Amino acid sequence: MKSVSIQAEDFSVAAELAALEQAGGGAVASFTGIVRGEGDLVALQLDHYPAMTATQVDRIVEQALSRWPLLEVRVIHRVGRLEPGARIVFVGAAARHRAAALESCAFLIDWLKSAAPFWKKEYFADGSSRWVEARAQDEAEMAKWDRA
Protein backbone atom coordinates (compact mmCIF):
# COMPACT_ATOMS: atom_id res chain seq x y z
CA MET A 1 0.00 0.00 0.00
CA LYS A 2 1.22 3.46 -0.77
CA SER A 3 -0.08 7.00 -0.88
CA VAL A 4 1.74 9.89 -2.58
CA SER A 5 0.42 13.45 -2.60
CA ILE A 6 1.94 16.66 -3.95
CA GLN A 7 -0.30 19.43 -2.65
CA ALA A 8 -0.49 23.09 -1.69
CA GLU A 9 -2.75 22.42 1.29
CA ASP A 10 -1.60 21.61 4.81
CA PHE A 11 -2.12 18.09 6.10
CA SER A 12 -2.87 16.35 9.37
CA VAL A 13 0.03 14.33 10.79
CA ALA A 14 -2.45 12.63 13.15
CA ALA A 15 -4.59 11.48 10.24
CA GLU A 16 -1.53 10.14 8.38
CA LEU A 17 -0.29 8.27 11.45
CA ALA A 18 -3.77 6.88 12.10
CA ALA A 19 -3.88 5.51 8.54
CA LEU A 20 -0.46 3.89 9.03
CA GLU A 21 -1.57 2.38 12.33
CA GLN A 22 -4.42 0.68 10.46
CA ALA A 23 -1.93 -1.18 8.24
CA GLY A 24 -1.77 -4.12 10.67
CA GLY A 25 1.94 -3.93 11.55
CA GLY A 26 3.73 -3.56 14.87
CA ALA A 27 5.66 -0.41 13.94
CA VAL A 28 4.93 3.02 12.54
CA ALA A 29 7.68 5.60 11.96
CA SER A 30 7.44 9.04 10.40
CA PHE A 31 9.33 12.22 9.61
CA THR A 32 7.76 15.67 9.36
CA GLY A 33 9.72 18.55 7.83
CA ILE A 34 8.94 22.09 9.05
CA VAL A 35 9.94 25.49 7.62
CA ARG A 36 12.69 26.77 9.94
CA GLY A 37 12.15 30.35 11.09
CA GLU A 38 15.83 31.27 10.78
CA GLY A 39 17.00 34.86 10.59
CA ASP A 40 14.44 37.14 9.03
CA LEU A 41 12.92 34.52 6.74
CA VAL A 42 9.36 35.50 5.89
CA ALA A 43 8.42 32.61 3.62
CA LEU A 44 9.61 29.79 1.42
CA GLN A 45 8.32 29.24 -2.09
CA LEU A 46 8.35 25.58 -3.12
CA ASP A 47 8.57 25.28 -6.90
CA HIS A 48 8.33 21.93 -8.68
CA TYR A 49 8.07 20.20 -12.06
CA PRO A 50 4.43 19.17 -12.11
CA ALA A 51 4.72 16.71 -15.00
CA MET A 52 7.50 14.84 -13.20
CA THR A 53 7.08 15.28 -9.45
CA ALA A 54 4.45 12.70 -8.61
CA THR A 55 5.97 9.99 -10.81
CA GLN A 56 9.47 10.64 -9.44
CA VAL A 57 8.25 10.55 -5.81
CA ASP A 58 6.38 7.36 -6.67
CA ARG A 59 9.63 5.82 -7.99
CA ILE A 60 11.33 6.68 -4.69
CA VAL A 61 8.47 5.09 -2.75
CA GLU A 62 8.69 1.96 -4.94
CA GLN A 63 12.40 1.71 -4.13
CA ALA A 64 11.60 1.83 -0.41
CA LEU A 65 8.92 -0.85 -0.87
CA SER A 66 11.41 -3.08 -2.68
CA ARG A 67 14.15 -2.63 -0.06
CA TRP A 68 12.17 -3.13 3.14
CA PRO A 69 9.19 -5.33 4.07
CA LEU A 70 6.72 -2.46 4.45
CA LEU A 71 2.98 -2.68 4.89
CA GLU A 72 2.32 0.91 3.91
CA VAL A 73 4.16 4.09 2.89
CA ARG A 74 2.63 7.55 2.90
CA VAL A 75 4.37 10.64 1.46
CA ILE A 76 3.07 14.21 1.27
CA HIS A 77 5.13 17.07 -0.14
CA ARG A 78 3.71 20.56 -0.15
CA VAL A 79 4.33 23.16 -2.87
CA GLY A 80 3.69 26.90 -3.06
CA ARG A 81 4.24 29.55 -0.40
CA LEU A 82 5.02 28.30 3.12
CA GLU A 83 5.71 30.39 6.20
CA PRO A 84 8.01 29.56 9.14
CA GLY A 85 6.50 26.83 11.27
CA ALA A 86 4.53 25.35 8.36
CA ARG A 87 4.77 21.65 7.57
CA ILE A 88 6.56 21.03 4.24
CA VAL A 89 6.88 17.27 3.99
CA PHE A 90 5.69 14.08 5.63
CA VAL A 91 6.99 10.57 5.16
CA GLY A 92 5.58 7.66 7.10
CA ALA A 93 6.02 3.91 7.00
CA ALA A 94 4.28 0.98 8.64
CA ALA A 95 5.99 -2.38 9.02
CA ARG A 96 5.82 -5.50 11.15
CA HIS A 97 8.99 -4.47 13.00
CA ARG A 98 10.67 -1.15 13.84
CA ALA A 99 13.91 -1.42 11.84
CA ALA A 100 12.12 -1.46 8.49
CA ALA A 101 9.86 1.44 9.47
CA LEU A 102 12.70 3.61 10.85
CA GLU A 103 15.25 2.88 8.10
CA SER A 104 12.76 3.36 5.26
CA CYS A 105 11.70 6.76 6.63
CA ALA A 106 15.34 7.93 6.68
CA PHE A 107 15.79 6.61 3.14
CA LEU A 108 12.64 8.32 1.90
CA ILE A 109 13.52 11.76 3.23
CA ASP A 110 17.15 11.54 2.05
CA TRP A 111 15.94 10.69 -1.46
CA LEU A 112 13.17 13.29 -1.48
CA LYS A 113 15.82 15.93 -0.75
CA SER A 114 18.11 14.99 -3.64
CA ALA A 115 16.08 13.01 -6.21
CA ALA A 116 12.73 14.77 -6.55
CA PRO A 117 12.22 17.92 -8.67
CA PHE A 118 11.52 20.54 -5.99
CA TRP A 119 13.27 23.89 -5.56
CA LYS A 120 13.04 26.25 -2.57
CA LYS A 121 13.23 30.03 -2.75
CA GLU A 122 13.63 32.02 0.45
CA TYR A 123 11.97 35.43 0.98
CA PHE A 124 13.29 37.77 3.66
CA ALA A 125 11.85 40.65 5.69
CA ASP A 126 13.95 43.26 3.80
CA GLY A 127 12.28 42.22 0.52
CA SER A 128 15.25 40.22 -0.78
CA SER A 129 14.99 36.65 -1.95
CA ARG A 130 17.30 33.85 -3.00
CA TRP A 131 17.13 30.29 -4.31
CA VAL A 132 18.36 27.72 -1.81
CA GLU A 133 21.60 26.10 -2.97
CA ALA A 134 21.72 22.31 -2.99
CA ARG A 135 24.09 20.99 -0.34
CA ALA A 136 26.73 18.46 -1.36
CA GLN A 137 25.94 16.78 1.96
CA ASP A 138 22.39 16.03 0.80
CA GLU A 139 23.64 14.20 -2.29
CA ALA A 140 26.13 12.34 -0.11
CA GLU A 141 23.33 11.28 2.24
CA MET A 142 21.34 9.95 -0.72
CA ALA A 143 24.39 8.17 -2.15
CA LYS A 144 25.14 6.37 1.12
CA TRP A 145 22.04 4.24 0.53
CA ASP A 146 23.64 2.84 -2.64
CA ARG A 147 26.46 1.45 -0.53
CA ALA A 148 24.28 0.25 2.33
Place this chain on the structure above:
Amino acid sequence: MLTVVYFAWVRELIGLDEERVEPPAGAKVADVVASLAARSDGHTQALSDGGRLRAALDQQFVALDTPVGAARELALFPPVTGG
Protein backbone atom coordinates in the same frame (compact mmCIF):
# COMPACT_ATOMS: atom_id res chain seq x y z
CA MET B 1 10.60 19.22 -32.20
CA LEU B 2 11.79 19.33 -28.60
CA THR B 3 10.05 21.37 -25.90
CA VAL B 4 12.53 22.75 -23.37
CA VAL B 5 11.10 23.63 -19.95
CA TYR B 6 12.93 25.64 -17.27
CA PHE B 7 12.64 25.75 -13.48
CA ALA B 8 13.83 27.82 -10.52
CA TRP B 9 16.62 30.37 -11.27
CA VAL B 10 17.13 28.92 -14.74
CA ARG B 11 13.58 29.99 -15.60
CA GLU B 12 14.00 33.39 -13.93
CA LEU B 13 17.24 34.22 -15.75
CA ILE B 14 15.88 33.13 -19.12
CA GLY B 15 12.51 34.76 -18.52
CA LEU B 16 10.55 31.94 -20.17
CA ASP B 17 8.72 28.88 -18.85
CA GLU B 18 9.44 26.92 -22.02
CA GLU B 19 10.51 27.16 -25.64
CA ARG B 20 10.94 24.88 -28.64
CA VAL B 21 14.05 23.77 -30.46
CA GLU B 22 14.88 21.41 -33.31
CA PRO B 23 18.06 19.60 -32.23
CA PRO B 24 20.25 18.09 -34.97
CA ALA B 25 20.29 14.30 -35.24
CA GLY B 26 22.56 12.74 -32.64
CA ALA B 27 22.56 15.82 -30.41
CA LYS B 28 23.27 15.37 -26.71
CA VAL B 29 21.58 17.38 -23.95
CA ALA B 30 24.80 19.41 -23.58
CA ASP B 31 24.67 20.31 -27.30
CA VAL B 32 21.11 21.64 -26.93
CA VAL B 33 22.16 23.58 -23.83
CA ALA B 34 25.12 25.11 -25.71
CA SER B 35 22.96 26.23 -28.64
CA LEU B 36 20.30 27.67 -26.29
CA ALA B 37 22.95 29.55 -24.31
CA ALA B 38 23.53 31.84 -27.31
CA ARG B 39 19.89 32.98 -27.55
CA SER B 40 20.09 35.91 -25.09
CA ASP B 41 22.14 37.31 -22.22
CA GLY B 42 19.74 35.61 -19.81
CA HIS B 43 20.22 32.28 -21.56
CA THR B 44 23.99 32.73 -21.36
CA GLN B 45 23.85 33.48 -17.63
CA ALA B 46 21.54 30.55 -16.93
CA LEU B 47 23.12 27.91 -19.14
CA SER B 48 26.84 28.58 -19.53
CA ASP B 49 27.94 26.71 -16.38
CA GLY B 50 26.98 23.06 -16.92
CA GLY B 51 28.20 22.19 -13.43
CA ARG B 52 25.27 24.11 -11.94
CA LEU B 53 22.69 22.50 -14.25
CA ARG B 54 20.67 19.33 -14.02
CA ALA B 55 18.44 17.87 -16.72
CA ALA B 56 15.54 15.52 -17.32
CA LEU B 57 14.44 13.97 -20.62
CA ASP B 58 10.77 13.05 -20.76
CA GLN B 59 10.57 13.43 -16.96
CA GLN B 60 13.57 11.20 -16.15
CA PHE B 61 16.77 12.65 -14.66
CA VAL B 62 19.67 12.30 -17.11
CA ALA B 63 23.33 13.35 -17.31
CA LEU B 64 24.16 16.23 -19.66
CA ASP B 65 26.05 13.90 -22.02
CA THR B 66 22.89 11.86 -22.71
CA PRO B 67 21.71 11.80 -26.36
CA VAL B 68 18.35 13.54 -26.80
CA GLY B 69 17.14 10.77 -29.11
CA ALA B 70 13.39 10.73 -29.60
CA ALA B 71 12.58 12.59 -26.37
CA ARG B 72 9.83 15.21 -26.60
CA GLU B 73 10.57 17.24 -23.46
CA LEU B 74 13.87 18.43 -22.01
CA ALA B 75 13.83 20.08 -18.58
CA LEU B 76 16.76 22.22 -17.39
CA PHE B 77 17.06 23.26 -13.76
CA PRO B 78 19.43 23.69 -10.79
CA PRO B 79 20.20 20.84 -8.40
CA VAL B 80 17.01 20.04 -6.50
CA THR B 81 16.35 21.34 -2.98
CA GLY B 82 13.16 19.69 -1.79
CA GLY B 83 12.36 17.80 1.39
